[in-house]
Amino acid sequence: MVLKVADRGKMPPFIVMDVMQAASLRESKGGDVLHLEVGQPSTKAPSKVIAAAKTALENDKLGYTPALGLLKLRADIAKHYKDWYDVDVPLERIVATKGSSAAFILSFMAAFDPGDRVVMASPGYPAYRNILKSLGITPISILTELKHRFQPTVALLEELGQPIDGLIIASPSNPAGTMIGYQQMQELSNYCKKKEIRLISDEIYHGVNYEQKPVSALETHPESLVINSFSKYFSMTGWRLGWMIVPEDLARSVECLAQNMFISPPTLSQIAASAAFDSYEEAEDNVKRYAINRSILMNELPSSGLDKLAPADGAFYIYADIAHFTNDSAGFCKRMLEEVGVACTPGLDFDPDRGDSTLRLSFSGAEHDVIDACKRIKAWLKK
Template sequence: MSGPKPGLQLGLKVGRGAHAPAFLVMDVIAAANARAAGIAPGEPGILRMEVGQPGTGAPRGAAEAAARALRDGHPMGYTEAFGLRSLRERISRRYAEHYDTAVPAERIAVTVGASGAFPLAFLAAFDTGDRVAMAAPYYPPYANILTALGMVPQLLPCDASTRFQPTVAMLEALDPRPAGVIVASPCNPAGTMLTPEELGAIARWCHDHGVRLISDEIYHGLSYDMPEATAAAHSPSAIVVNSFSKYFSMTGWRIGWLVLPEDLVRPVERLAQNMFISAPHVAQIAAEAAMDCTEELEANRAAYRRSRDLLLRGLPEAGFDQIAAADGAFYIWADVGHLTNDSPGFCSRMLAEAGIAATPGVDFDPERGARFLRFSYCGPEADMAEAPGRLRRWLQG
């Protein structure tokens, strides 16, 4: 006797979210894992330059705080929807110390990573059909989450002339005006930053024109040549997204935060109560401790800087000589149009033949990404030092 047929054969409805595009870097990770599994002992390994995940783990103080809480029988139940009060106060103190900006703990929401923060922000700020502008190239889940929620991503094609960042002039040219704007500084995939003056100008334009600004600041702490600025210092209506995944090296702990304007505090809290209840309790304890692990975290940042500098010297010598300004984060955005117009195929061959995993640009810019790829340099320094030589030998055959 046959079982039930799949829903599509029964004519059942499939929701909008079921059609969200794939996040292709995850496919690259799977391919690199499979390739690594087939390498015999003694053969060169795979250099992992595809994923934006720090090679270091959580700071020692964070791991020890979590272990101590578990050992002492700390009850790991639900917290308030916006998180532990002590963690929110510690985040508030970071804004005072790092940005000289007052952000009350009452306007801070601890979230299930930045990935959990974006749906909360989008649902609270926008309605179905609203247009939300962002630079292209962009972090794919921005557009994919918006689309799944019934909103409309509005792409602003950017290039090296604006450091792959949007400008006020681009926003002024939009007709009709969007309901929102997303900026990221440092940005993924290009690693470029807005100057404090540029961020301030965009924030003021958005506030003055009734456009909700969402500022992705998850790579703050990882900047090398330019000062960091927060949109919270420039606009009372902006939403700020941040995370413990990158600078604090806690990707798998799934912990992030939002800085909210007054009018969205209660709406986001209601959404968070229903959608997530709270971020993981143990992760919140670890995150609070991580904020005082400055020496270890700054040592990680120094290692990223060294890797970045090695690649900025070595990649042009290997043939990758059209590179975006790598101001922050841990990415290099390379124009490979002189080598290929098929970045997915190019990355597949690079993995198979050179043993280097990188992410094709089409993940970040479907229209122009076939001539770009992204290298991540948050892996071991020795691997980053080896990469240019491997690439040079591969390309020169």
Template sequence: MAMKVAKRGNIPPFIVMDVMRAANEREAAGGDVLHLEVGQPGTGAPAAVLEAVRAALSADRMGYTDAFGLPALRAGIAAHYADRYGVAVDPGRVVVCTGSSGAFVLAFLAAFEAGDRVALASPGYPAYRNILRALDVEAIEVPVGPETNFQPTPGLLEKIEGRLDGLIVASPSNPTGTMIGRDGLKAIVDYCAGRGVRLISDEIYHGITYGEPAETALAFSGQAVVVNSFSKYYSMTGWRLGWMVVPGELLRPVECLAQNLFISPPTVSQYAALAALGCRAELDGHVARYASNRELLLRELPKAGFARMASADGAFYLYADVAHLTNDSSAFCARMLAETGVAATPGIDFDPDRGNRYVRFSFAGRTEDMAEAARRLIAWRT
């Protein structure tokens, strides 16, 4: 007799991971690959992080910490907000999590009931809608484009029919790299506050910007849930550590969920993160490299036919309109990998309705790889 399989797992895959697997299979078979598909820094953790971890491994048995993390790390994260944004944050509101992925699971479970309706920009990070779907929360796609810098606005939100229980924003955004300016973010915060809409602000690409610095939603509201991570700016993807700042009414629900789902965040990664908070000089050097990569690709990719791109104000992505080249971005990316060795992510991962005509390039890797990828793509398209 066949056993039941829960419908929660019946969600779309995270396509970028499938692309990365295909790229790795090509490498394993002896082919070369230039990895522009995955949003992962090409550098490892800062040197001081590795030293701190070696010391911690010698001195600590690496047992469980509190469910919300090491008190020293929570205090360090709170100090980060005062230092970088001039915003006072109570360390008691800081929740250290198993990556930003764990933060989203905890935030969505604590803030939304099954059947609630949560808006998010499309294109946007696919895990938002897929996690919501697994939790029986309805994801309301808000189509955005160049006219709003690929970001939601109160005007677009007003067009949504029916009630709205939550809104997820990301600035800088994945996959577009676009940002919401200070006035625009305040307008969104005010819109949500006036209508009882729970705002989730994804700020994991803060620190990686190419003009104006990113603004935190905490500058305007104590009711927003802010999510950040040590993966991107801090160059620590595999350490699986992130954090949230949550309003008081969600603290105990989040704590109970965290205790039962995760026990505590990884202890060794928390010691690593404590050291990472003091490595801004080295990390800003990585951002300078991303800026060079961005400039190179913005100059060279139009020569290969990739001329229409989102503004890429931050993060390390270029989101290119390829409608003049294909109506099937998945097949296009597969052919590009097979014929050039350049791996990129089809836009269908980020926008189920219009992503068939977009491709995302990540420029988080080595500058030499960016230059070689551009050379190959120009040769491929000419």
């Protein structure tokens, strides 16, 4: 008997997971690995979050919550937008989600129909196009380059020469770490308003920025759909909690979708996450550590020959052009792991068209690992 396997389930793998698997195999055989592949903080959640979770475990029933999340948490998120961006967001537009990953599913389903066309920058976070595709929505990649700072521009959107229904932006971006400044955000916002394009802004790396403050799409486009998460800035990846700010016209659809698909986001995480908004100092200490790692890589990599690097305004990644070394980034990463124990992610995850000659290095780990990795990469590439 041969049963059908649905086409929409046939998603490409997330290659970084394969690299992590190879790295842990090496570790299980006693080999050492410097982890520059993983896109997550190496730190725990803020101490006040952990304390709040312990108290909730002892004292709370931890039943379901409303599908949109606990009112207290949503009020704390509203305050965060007032404090950080001077934007007023009514509670009805704030939705707690099971990580930003669930927010993608909810927002794409609420905003787009099968056959709609949604644009995003390539290189970019692969889940956007893979989730869109599985929902029957057509992802359209704009092949951005260093001269565009790997971000979409109005000129690039115009060049598409075809009507589109949605635009997904990410600032700071994964893998390039580049940011969209106020003027560019305003231009993209105005273009989307004029052309009636739904603007979705992934702001998960806000707070993890170095020289400039990030701009929220809500500052220039109050009707945009903004997605964020506790995973990165607050160092809470495994707590699986994110949020979105939805425009009024999508609020009820999102609520009904969330009720049916997830019932509610994780209750323990929701209670504890309120304390994240009292933990900015701890989060900033992590950002200071990333900043040190970033400058080590930016200073050291060029002398190894890795000298074509995206500027990394934010997030904790360096995106490197390695075309002068290889056009097989997966093989390059495999050899680097096998020969010197440094794990990095081939660019193919982020740019299926050109990622065979790019590489992403994550600097969210320990400083001594980053220093050691630079030494090993230098020696390896000099061989």
